[in-house]
Amino acid sequence: MMIFSLIELYRKNMFLWLPDYIRGVLRKWEKYDGPVHVMFCFVDHYEPGWQRPDLEVERARVACWCQEYPSLAQRHQDTDGQVPKHSFFYPEEEYREEHLRALSNLCARGFGEIEIHLHHDRDTEAGLRAKINGFVAKLVHVHDALPRELATGDVRFAFIHGNWALDNSRKDGRWCGINNELQVLRDLGCYADFTLPSAPSDTQTAKINSIYYASDDPARPKSHNRGIDVEVGKASSGDLMIIPGPLGLNWKRRKFGIFPRIENAEVRRVTPPTPDRIDQWIKTHVHVKGRPEWCFVKIHTHGAQEGDMDILLGKAVDDMYSYLEQNYNDGSRYVLHYVTAREMFNIVKAAEDGHAGNPNDYRDYILKPPSYSVAVVTESATQTNESQLNG
Numbered sequence: 001m002m003i004f005s006l007i008e009l010y011r012k013n014m015f016l017w018l019p020d021y022i023r024g025v026l027r028k029w030e031k032y033d034g035p036v037h038v039m040f041c042f043v044d045h046y047e048p049g050w051q052r053p054d055l056e057v058e059r060a061r062v063a064c065w066c067q068e069y070p071s072l073a074q075r076h077q078d079t080d081g082q083v084p085k086h087s088f089f090y091p092e093e094e095y096r097e098e099h100l101r102a103l104s105n106l107c108a109r110g111f112g113e114i115e116i117h118l119h120h121d122r123d124t125e126a127g128l129r130a131k132i133n134g135f136v137a138k139l140v141h142v143h144d145a146l147p148r149e150l151a152t153g154d155v156r157f158a159f160i161h162g163n164w165a166l167d168n169s170r171k172d173g174r175w176c177g178i179n180n181e182l183q184v185l186r187d188l189g190c191y192a193d194f195t196l197p198s199a200p201s202d203t204q205t206a207k208i209n210s211i212y213y214a215s216d217d218p219a220r221p222k223s224h225n226r227g228i229d230v231e232v233g234k235a236s237s238g239d240l241m242i243i244p245g246p247l248g249l250n251w252k253r254r255k256f257g258i259f260p261r262i263e264n265a266e267v268r269r270v271t272p273p274t275p276d277r278i279d280q281w282i283k284t285h286v287h288v289k290g291r292p293e294w295c296f297v298k299i300h301t302h303g304a305q306e307g308d309m310d311i312l313l314g315k316a317v318d319d320m321y322s323y324l325e326q327n328y329n330d331g332s333r334y335v336l337h338y339v340t341a342r343e344m345f346n347i348v349k350a351a352e353d354g355h356a357g358n359p360n361d362y363r364d365y366i367l368k369p370p371s372y373s374v375a376v377v378t379e380s381a382t383q384t385n386e387s388q389l390n391g
Contacts, residue, residue: 045301045302046304049094062103064309066103072084115146118132147342156191158341167181169205179220191345199247200264205224232291269310281299343363
């Protein structure tokens with residue numbers, strides 16, 4: 001039994017993060033008054049081109065979300081009257097104007113927002129800059145689909161790294177290649193990274209269940225392995241904010257009835273969002289240090305894969321939202337807020353700046369939402385914008 005436990009520990013790379021998990025279990029919670037406000041964010045590694053199908057399959061994947069998600073979302077609302085909002089992290093390398101146009105129209109109707117996802121391998125800094133700059137230009141000029149800073153008007157974006165390999169964090173060096181990726185992303189306008197948790201991958205960081213700033217060491221990979229907690233009343237630091245989802249051990253779901261399974265906040269057919277998992281996400285209590293009454297729950301999926309769509313657009317996720325609204329929105333113990341990645345970041349920054357009370361007041365605190373004003377342009381106008389970008 002002991003030998004099996006050790007094998008599992010190393011096979012699933014639990015040794016990377018287990019010490020911080022144990023410290024978190026033993027750590028006393030910060031005291032607070034009043035209800036816990038739960039910010040619930042669903043981010044999606046949204047890949048219509050997964051496994052390189054023909055164009056009709058891609059179109060069907062996007063159409064499925066555009067047709068079915070509104071009816072699912074409209075059955076639910078949080079304490080602010082907001083429906084669940086899906087954050088679509090769209091891959092740069094899979095760009096198709098028609099897919100982004102369809103998603104932009106969905107988001108313009110209030111059902112989510114679009115951010116940036118990227119798969120790359122053995123890349124260079126120059127290559128990364130070119131990829132991100134080109135994609136940002138398309139998302140802004142063709143789709144008006146990225147947020148801007150209220151103070152400066154600068155375009156910003158959130159990021160999820162493909163294959164989990166942020167800052168060249170795989171042991172074998174694949175699926176990235178850039179040791180100063182955090183600095184490059186900062187320079188290009190990234191406001192926060194939403195990749196984590198990545199367990200059981202070896203890209204998983206030692207620091208878990210904390211919103212923190214990572215400082216890049218250009219000479220070494222995986223600089224976000226450690227960082228400085230975002231804290232009320234303290235200035236921002238480092239190169240990039242890391243906003244992770246909950247990570248831990250689920251003792252109610254055991255392998256062979258003995259060993260706890262890893263809880264990494266992923267929602268798929270094989271890991272449906274059951275009540276015990278939802279309870280654990282909230283109990284993990286990811287928050288800004290000094291503001292424990294604001295709890296941030298970020299879960300993730302790969303929403304464009306057919307095998308998972310009946311979960312993500314069907315009864316399982318429908319029941320998940322119902323469970324949240326019935327158990328975490330009573331107004332006295334819990335208050336529920338459905339947020340996008342951008343809104344979650346804004347509320348984190350408001351907490352950092354010392355704000356308290358109702359987080360709903362800070363959804364647009366630093367970054368204003370995209371207008372998606374060009375989501376319904378004519379085909380000829382879209383072609384003109386694309387020509388300008390390519391020219």
